[in-house]
Amino acid sequence: MIPDNKKADRFKQTNEIKIAAPLLDAVSIEGKNITADALLTQRKFAVYLVKKRKAHYFFTVKSNQPTLKEDIEFYFDNVNRDADFTDKDEGHGRLETRRIWTTPDLKDYLDFPYVDQAFKIEREFKDKKTCKVSREVIYGITSRTEDEADAEKILQIVRGHWSIENSCHYILDWNFDEDRCQIKTGNGPENITCLRRLAITIIKSKRVSSVAQKMRQLS
Numbered sequence: 001m002i003p004d005n006k007k008a009d010r011f012k013q014t015n016e017i018k019i020a021a022p023l024l025d026a027v028s029i030e031g032k033n034i035t036a037d038a039l040l041t042q043r044k045f046a047v048y049l050v051k052k053r054k055a056h057y058f059f060t061v062k063s064n065q066p067t068l069k070e071d072i073e074f075y076f077d078n079v080n081r082d083a084d085f086t087d088k089d090e091g092h093g094r095l096e097t098r099r100i101w102t103t104p105d106l107k108d109y110l111d112f113p114y115v116d117q118a119f120k121i122e123r124e125f126k127d128k129k130t131c132k133v134s135r136e137v138i139y140g141i142t143s144r145t146e147d148e149a150d151a152e153k154i155l156q157i158v159r160g161h162w163s164i165e166n167s168c169h170y171i172l173d174w175n176f177d178e179d180r181c182q183i184k185t186g187n188g189p190e191n192i193t194c195l196r197r198l199a200i201t202i203i204k205s206k207r208v209s210s211v212a213q214k215m216r217q218l219s
Helices: 004-025 043-052 066-077 151-175 188-205 211-218
Strands: 033-036 056-061 085-091 094-103 117-127 133-142
Touching (some): 004 043, 033 151, 056 066, 066 094, 066 117, 094 151
Parallel strands (some): 033 056
């Protein structure tokens, strides 16, 4: 028997998968690039986007698609070449370096609809004060061809997805410490999230430069 909290998690995940296509039905996406987290890296969703809506996908590949991830990871682990594109920037007290490798060689091998390229992105973060270095590796796939999206373009699109994700989740995760919230039962989690988002919306409406700084000032 699945515990109640796991039932709730599964229900929410299932809903997110099921409502993605209906939400897009109301939007003109022909020829557009659709980015998605690993949860929506689903074969049916890929068919919906490319075949039915004539759009293109950029999907993150994680452990919910284990075979797909293992195949892409194995390929890039055995390719000894410099990154196809690299860029850097500074912010929030750290230097970030991003490297991307791409390949069309797996398009006839990977068991995924309309895939044309696979890619690997390595993000390296260096704290400017402590000089501590951390790394993160992301794998992904896209239905775009090399001519339509080279390595620089793919990285640009994926970074665009990250920026949207950060604006939605970073403040909740870091300023409100939402992941460690102890409100778990009933409608409590949804209600407290709505209140937090309302607070963020009000603060942002004042055109503040930093939500975190304004929260500290208000406190």
